[in-house]
Amino acid sequence: MPEHLSERKPKISASRKLMLKSLMVAKAKEELEHxxxxxxxxxxxYLAERAPSLNPSHMSVAQLQDLCRQLHDKIDLVDEERYDIEAKVxxxxxxxxxxxxxxxxxxxxxxxxxLRRVRVSADAILRSLLGSKHKVSMDLRANLKSVKKEDSEKKRPVEDSDWRKNVEAMSGMEGRKKMFDAAKGSAQ
Structure with missing residues (x-):
């Protein structure tokens, strides 16, 4: 790293920064109050323009009824506008x-x-899909084929021979041994 970057001094002192921050906060507070x-x-x-002050004590019954009708009409217009604006929004x-x-x-x-894992049986799924039409219970395990252990054991012949006699044949070493012997013979 170059030396001139490591010894860089701030252009403004800490006290000056603090004073500027406090002035900015004071100005922002003043603007907010304004x-x-x-x-x-x-x-x-706006309220003075839209809703002038009323003095109902000096009005007759007919004037009050007329005023109520006007207010109801204005309320209806405002409600229609509000509904239209809500629909647009x-x-x-x-x-x-x-x-x-x-x-x-x-x-x-x-x-x-x-997603949550939910355990539902096949009957419950059919009931929810078909509703009251579903009467038959569906046992999926009944259709599975049963396998007996005795059948699988009879298929495989049991060898009672000694395993040590045929180690090379079982492991496939006999073929590898011949290849090794052939390579050894050609090298000599």
Missing amino acids: EIHEKEREKHK LLNTREIQDLSIKVLDLRGKFKRPA
């Missing part, structure tokens, strides 16, 4: 999910769910 006050002002302004979220699945398919990376 933003909160601005939102409150906008909210009050739901449609967009479904479309986003479909597109993200397509992207994953194109990448070749699949998110596999964690």
Whole structure:
């Protein structure tokens, strides 16, 4: 490693860094408070435009009924808009999910769910698939062929001969010994 890189000094001292950080935090706090006050002002302004203050004590019954009808109409309009917006949002979220699945398919990376091993018998599977139509129990072991040990032992002839007599023939050494002897004879 070169020497000029190992002895590099920071351009700003630690106390200067700390002071700058504290100034940045103070400025961010001030901006946040200003933003909160601005939102409150906008909210009050919007409410003053949309919902003027009411004084029902100076209104007649007919005026109150008319006011209620107007409020109900406005509520209905707002509910329709809300429903339309919710439908659009739901449609967009479904479309986003479909597109993200397509992207994953194109990448070749699949998110596999964690599967649990469940022990289910063949009868339970047929019952779940066929419902009440399934009456016959399916015993899979009944169709298996039974094998007797005596049959397999009779097929193999039992040799009572001594194994030491034919060691070379059993291990295949006789052929190798001949090849070794032939190579030895040609070398001399």
